[in-house]
Amino acid sequence: MIGDIFLEWADRYGDYVLLLVPAIAFLEASVGIGLFVSGAILLSVCTMLYTQGIATLYQMLPLAFLGATSADHIGYFLGRRAGPAFHHTRFAQRYASRLDKTEQLLTKHGELSIILGR
Numbered sequence: 001m002i003g004d005i006f007l008e009w010a011d012r013y014g015d016y017v018l019l020l021v022p023a024i025a026f027l028e029a030s031v032g033i034g035l036f037v038s039g040a041i042l043l044s045v046c047t048m049l050y051t052q053g054i055a056t057l058y059q060m061l062p063l064a065f066l067g068a069t070s071a072d073h074i075g076y077f078l079g080r081r082a083g084p085a086f087h088h089t090r091f092a093q094r095y096a097s098r099l100d101k102t103e104q105l106l107t108k109h110g111e112l113s114i115i116l117g118r
Helices: 002-012 017-029 039-051 057-086 090-094 096-109 111-117
Strands: none
16 A cells, blocks of 8 residues: 555656655664664665666665765764763753763774664
8 A cells, every 4th residue: 555655656756766765864874863764664665666667776775875874974963063062961961870881982992882883
C-alpha cells in the first residue's frame, strides 16, 4: 500500500525522486532528529528505487554519503558553537558526572570512540 503511494509519487516527480536519498540520510545522521528517523527508512527507499529501475547503486551511494556527512559536519559545528554554553544549562549540570565521563572517553580514545559510536 505505502509502496504504491511511493511509486505514484515517484512517477509524478521523477526528476526529484533521487533527492530523497541525501535528504533521508541527512535526517538519519542529524543530531536529535536521527533518534526518530531510522536508517531502515533510507534502506527501504533505496530498495524501492533500485528494484523499480529508477536509480542505480552508483547513483544512490554517493548521495547517501553526501547527506550523512553533511549532517555530521553540521552537528560538529553546532557542537563547537553551542557546546560551551550547553555546559551551563540545568540539564548539563544535572548530568555533569556522565558528561565528564563522556568527555574523558572522547579525549582518551578520540577518533576511535567516534567511529565506534557511529
